[in-house]
Amino acid sequence: MGRQPYLKKGTWTSDEDRKLVAYVMRYGIWNWNEMPKFAGLQRSGKSCRLRWMNYLRPDIRRGNFTREEEETIIHMQKKLGNRWSAIAARLPQRTDNDIKNYWNTRLKKRPVISENNNSASASASATTETSSSIEENSCDADSSTLLNIPAMVELPEPLAYTTTFSPSGCHQTVEVDNTCSMSEQFVSSESYWGIQSFLEQPLMTQGFDCEAVWHYQHYYDPLDDFWVNLLVL
């Protein structure tokens, strides 16, 4: 057995983030255990995967949870228990880790409110209803389209697809090849998720076309601005 190479642990540096993002955007995700060495990272595949899934993925929404999201979490936790990944499937752009942390640090501490409490807002009951119908289907597929998706999503730049609905200044931009232009300022949420899955697809596919032009920018925090400096591939 060969000695395991030194594997770094702990907080990721912006340089490591940049390397991982650059690698994934260029080559896609093919094997988490193998890719760190090709990406020039002294991290375990597991650590890379976690970092990507919980932090670096372009479709992650960060910042404060909305009231609707909170209510969904509370309802689903009551229904499903601590099945965070299943709950995350109901909350597009939120990671299971985020939901778990949010539950453990905030929601769990709150006094329990009855499901039948009439003081619940109309939106709350709508959320509950939706969640219940999803629950009956039990399958996660397509459920994300039913919850908490804005009716219209603004596309501020003709060549950019942007998620703009974070309340806390979280701003994510994925620019697509110039040949793919979007002439409309607004798309329906349905189209939005179509675009989203289109954008995600190459990342998840083995044999991702290395030559595909992906311009990728992602700013999630003004203080953590490595994205701003991220190279354009």
Add this chain to the structure above:
DNA sequence: AAAGGTTGCAACCGCATCGCA
């Protein structure tokens, strides 16, 4: 201003599950 306490969250660990040979 400094020290101690608290909070929030990124990241790790270990186990479960999946998929392939």
Add this chain to the structure above:
DNA sequence: GTGCGATGCGGTTGCAACCTT
């Protein structure tokens, strides 16, 4: 059917930032 590597999941921990005294 079995073994093994890869991936997914949930619990837990460590620590930086924030708050209180």
